[in-house]
Each structure stands twice: as C-alpha cells, then as structure tokens.
Amino acid sequence: MAVGFEQGPIRPPSEAKSLLLRLTRNCPWNQCLFCPVYKKQKFSLRTVEEIKEDIQKARDIADDVKALSWRLGRSGVVDQEVIRHIFSDSAYSESFKSVAAWLYYGEGSCFLQDADNMVMKTRDLVEVLRFLREKFPEITRVTTYGRSRTIVRKSVESMKEIHEAGLDRIHIGMESGCDTVLKMVKKGVTGKQHIEAGRKVMEAGIELSEYIMPGLGGQALWKEHAVDSARVLNAINPHFIRLRSLRVPDRVPLHAKLKDGSFLMQTDDMLAEEIKLFIEHLEGITSTVTSDHIMNLLEEVSGTLPGDKEKMLRVIEKYQALPDTERLIYRVGRRGGAYASTDDLERDPVTYGKIKNLVDDIVEREGMEGVERFITEMVDRYI
Ligand code: SF4
Structure with missing residues (x-):
C-alpha cells in the first residue's frame, strides 16, 4: 500500500472537500493575538523535493484507491461502498482515507497548506505547482492561504507566473x-x-x-x-x-x-x-x-x-x-447547530419548544449570565 504524506491542521471552510497538501509548515508570522492555530509551532519551509515526494505519494494513493474500487467490483468509482470499506478498516492510513474521501466528493479541488505559501520563492512554488498539475491532471482548482504582507513583496509578474503554473485562488x-x-x-x-x-x-x-x-x-x-x-x-x-x-x-x-x-x-x-x-x-x-x-x-x-x-x-x-426572547432562542439554536436562519424559529415547533425549555431552565438556575456562558461555550467548541 502507498505510504502516507504530510498534512497541516486547518483549511478554509470552503475547502472542506479539497485534497490537502502541505507546502510549508505553520505560520511565518504567528503573532496575531486572536489566532490559536500555530502558537508554539515553529515555521519551516519544506524543500521542493520533499513536497514533490508528497505529491507523488498522494498520486500513488489515489491510484491505489481506484484499484481497490475495481477489486470491490465498483468499476474504479469511489462510491459509498468503497468509502465504507476503507473507513471501517484501521489498516488504512489517515492519508489513504483523506485521498479516498477527496475522490468520493469528486470536486477535484486542492488546497495547499499551511498559513502562507506565498513566502516560498516564486521559482520553487512554480515548480511545485507544475508538478502537481502534471501528476493530477484531474484537479479542477488549486488554492492556498497567503498573507498580504508577503504578497506585496512579490511582483505582479511573479504572481502571474504562479497563476500560470496552476494556482487559481488565494x-x-x-x-x-x-x-x-x-x-x-x-x-x-x-x-x-x-x-x-x-x-x-x-x-x-x-x-x-x-x-x-x-x-x-x-x-x-x-x-x-x-x-x-x-x-x-x-x-x-x-x-x-x-x-x-x-x-x-x-x-x-x-x-x-x-x-x-x-x-x-x-x-x-x-x-x-x-x-x-x-x-x-x-x-x-x-x-x-x-x-x-x-x-x-x-x-x-x-x-x-x-x-x-x-x-x-x-x-x-x-x-x-425579533422580540428579545426570540432572539435569544435563535442564538441558542444557531450556536447549537439547530438553526441556520431566523425562519427556522417558525419552521419547527418541536425544536423551538425544546430550546425554549432549555433557555428557561438555565435562566431559572443561573440567570441571563448563565445563558450567555452557555452560548459562549457552544460557539467555542468550533474553534
Ligand atoms: S497570519 Fe494567519 S495563521 Fe498566522 S498568526 Fe496571523 S491569523 Fe494566525
């Protein structure tokens, strides 16, 4: 079975179905007071060779997943059956699972980690992007994070070169x-x-x-x-x-x-x-x-x-x-994952009733401060 490759800790919400590949490790700035992500982690560049090896490993895994699909009688398609097989077997590595999930989603997008790949030398980034596009011609979109402070140091020509080599979005x-x-x-x-x-x-x-x-x-x-x-x-x-x-x-x-x-x-x-x-x-x-x-x-x-x-x-x-009580019920419902819209308040009387009882309970025991604490704790779970 093909060996695993390195992945970083985060990606934007819009890249949830993307193939994640790590070009640099952590954040070269790492000082933002609100950011919990890379604190205590040291930034490092990865060599072009190291990154290319990871891309090759991801390619090998993608080929292995498709071969497995054939063996399972699914004609090379990565469907629920293939996914169930892979995720229920602990012998498959996290890399294997992540590539399989990527093939299953079928969006073909790829997100390059970590916090600021624009810090790479243009020629290195270009080489990596070209290699990625060559190994994965099926990729439809390549995106990455970048810091403004780093991007201002690059010329428009360099940015164009990076784009032509295969980067679609920053x-x-x-x-x-x-x-x-x-x-x-x-x-x-x-x-x-x-x-x-x-x-x-x-x-x-x-x-x-x-x-x-x-x-x-x-x-x-x-x-x-x-x-x-x-x-x-x-x-x-x-x-x-x-x-x-x-x-x-x-x-x-x-x-x-x-x-x-x-x-x-x-x-x-x-x-x-x-x-x-x-x-x-x-x-x-x-x-x-x-x-x-x-x-x-x-x-x-x-x-x-x-x-x-x-x-x-x-x-x-x-x-x-909205009246005060309704706003409060919406906030609790939203933070608890039950609501996506204020219209949901009227859409589902059962959920509304449950949330209202919960809010009334907390208010009775701990007052309004208790509800605020409860909401804060729920939101902070997502960080
Ligand atoms: S630049 Fe981004 S990753 Fe780095 S510390 Fe700031 S918010 Fe966090």
Missing part, C-alpha cells in the same frame, strides 16, 4: 481594514498593504478571497473596523468576501486583554449592527459575500454585490426586529 486573512485594529491585534500589516496585495492578486488573474473578522474591533473600535474594512475591500473588489466572526477562547493571547478589561467583546446584537454597517459601506464592487463559517450568527448574510445588498441587510434587520 485566501487572505484581511481580518480588518482599520489600522488601529490591525495594530491592536498584531496582524503585522496595514490597510494600505492589504489594498496593494489584493490588487496584485487580482491583476495577476488569481481569484481572491478576503476574510473579514466581525467583532475584532471590540466595543471600542467596531465602527472604524466596519467602515475601514469596507473601504479597503471597495478598493480591491475581491471575488469573495468571507465573514468569520471573532471568538476568544482562553488559549489565544487576546484573552488576556479580555480578562483585564482592555478588550470588550461585541455581543451578538452589537455584531448584527456592526455587520449591517459594514455591508452598508460596501460600494461599487461586485464581490460575493459569504458567511459560511459556523461561528457566524447569521449564515444568510450572503449574496453577490451590488444586487443582493438589500437582501443581506434585510436578513440582519429581520434578526434585529
């Missing part, structure tokens, strides 16, 4: 366009650099996905955070704007500021107002907004600008217009 964690917020959370980049990097990616013909973090300005800077983030995005017009709300579990450095009172979290209701302000200020762009992260309160704040702007604002207004 996910950038912009988080905010507001310099005060970016400095406070040690993002190590300015709004101006975000614009420069974003425009470079767009000019190179690479699809651009910018992540914004509602709540990152806290109660003190929420307005600046919303307005400046929209301003920076307006100057870029990325293909995608993705919302991923701030959470502050005790293992991230920002938690210390939360404890000493120098950072006050936005409540869900404050966040709704913040996101509304943000959407209102998105002007003159054609980006698609998505809230595809489980940590977002209102998943339906999504659509393509400018046409869907009013629709997105209406989703927020609808939440804001």
Whole structure:
C-alpha cells in the first residue's frame, strides 16, 4: 500500500472537500493575538523535493484507491461502498482515507497548506505547482492561504507566473481594514498593504478571497473596523468576501486583554449592527459575500454585490426586529447547530419548544449570565 504524506491542521471552510497538501509548515508570522492555530509551532519551509515526494505519494494513493474500487467490483468509482470499506478498516492510513474521501466528493479541488505559501520563492512554488498539475491532471482548482504582507513583496509578474503554473485562488486573512485594529491585534500589516496585495492578486488573474473578522474591533473600535474594512475591500473588489466572526477562547493571547478589561467583546446584537454597517459601506464592487463559517450568527448574510445588498441587510434587520426572547432562542439554536436562519424559529415547533425549555431552565438556575456562558461555550467548541 502507498505510504502516507504530510498534512497541516486547518483549511478554509470552503475547502472542506479539497485534497490537502502541505507546502510549508505553520505560520511565518504567528503573532496575531486572536489566532490559536500555530502558537508554539515553529515555521519551516519544506524543500521542493520533499513536497514533490508528497505529491507523488498522494498520486500513488489515489491510484491505489481506484484499484481497490475495481477489486470491490465498483468499476474504479469511489462510491459509498468503497468509502465504507476503507473507513471501517484501521489498516488504512489517515492519508489513504483523506485521498479516498477527496475522490468520493469528486470536486477535484486542492488546497495547499499551511498559513502562507506565498513566502516560498516564486521559482520553487512554480515548480511545485507544475508538478502537481502534471501528476493530477484531474484537479479542477488549486488554492492556498497567503498573507498580504508577503504578497506585496512579490511582483505582479511573479504572481502571474504562479497563476500560470496552476494556482487559481488565494485566501487572505484581511481580518480588518482599520489600522488601529490591525495594530491592536498584531496582524503585522496595514490597510494600505492589504489594498496593494489584493490588487496584485487580482491583476495577476488569481481569484481572491478576503476574510473579514466581525467583532475584532471590540466595543471600542467596531465602527472604524466596519467602515475601514469596507473601504479597503471597495478598493480591491475581491471575488469573495468571507465573514468569520471573532471568538476568544482562553488559549489565544487576546484573552488576556479580555480578562483585564482592555478588550470588550461585541455581543451578538452589537455584531448584527456592526455587520449591517459594514455591508452598508460596501460600494461599487461586485464581490460575493459569504458567511459560511459556523461561528457566524447569521449564515444568510450572503449574496453577490451590488444586487443582493438589500437582501443581506434585510436578513440582519429581520434578526434585529425579533422580540428579545426570540432572539435569544435563535442564538441558542444557531450556536447549537439547530438553526441556520431566523425562519427556522417558525419552521419547527418541536425544536423551538425544546430550546425554549432549555433557555428557561438555565435562566431559572443561573440567570441571563448563565445563558450567555452557555452560548459562549457552544460557539467555542468550533474553534
Ligand atoms: S497570519 Fe494567519 S495563521 Fe498566522 S498568526 Fe496571523 S491569523 Fe494566525
């Protein structure tokens, strides 16, 4: 059986069905106060040879999975039967399972880990991408994370070369366009650099996905955070704007500021107002907004600008217009994974009744603070 290859810890939600390959290890910056992912892990580059070996291993595994499918009488197709066989046998490695799942989903996308592959020398990245495309001609889309600060150091020509070698999309964690917020959370980049990097990616013909973090300005800077983030995005017009709300579990450095009172979290209701302000200020762009992260309160704040702007604002207004009890029940249902839309409140009276009883119970025992604690614990499970 083909041997396993290395994979990193995370990928964006939109890459859940992608083949994951690790080009670099961890994060070369690793200082953002809100980020729990690579803390205490040292960044390292991998050699081109090492990465190519991993790509070859993934190829060998993909061929083995298909051969197994033939042996199981499934004509080379990776269907439920093949998946059941692989996942119920502990002899198969995690790499084998992950390639099998990728073939089963059949989307053909590939995500290159970890936090910032743009830090690789252009010629190395190009060599790796060409090799990947040669070994996996069936791959339909190759994406990666990149930091704005790193991308500004590359020329548009280099970015074009990277695109031509096979990179289709870059996910950038912009988080905010507001310099005060970016400095406070040690993002190590300015709004101006975000614009420069974003425009470079767009000019190179690479699809651009910018992540914004509602709540990152806290109660003190929420307005600046919303307005400046929209301003920076307006100057870029990325293909995608993705919302991923701030959470502050005790293992991230920002938690210390939360404890000493120098950072006050936005409540869900404050966040709704913040996101509304943000959407209102998105002007003159054609980006698609998505809230595809489980940590977002209102998943339906999504659509393509400018046409869907009013629709997105209406989703927020609808939440804001709910009576206090309904908003609370929605928040608990959403955080517990039962609700995706405020419409769900009316859709399923049984679930509604269960959540209401649960909320009433907690309020009786621990008061409103208890419900807030309960909601926080549920959301933080996802981090
Ligand atoms: S650049 Fe990204 S991965 Fe690195 S510390 Fe910041 S948020 Fe985390």
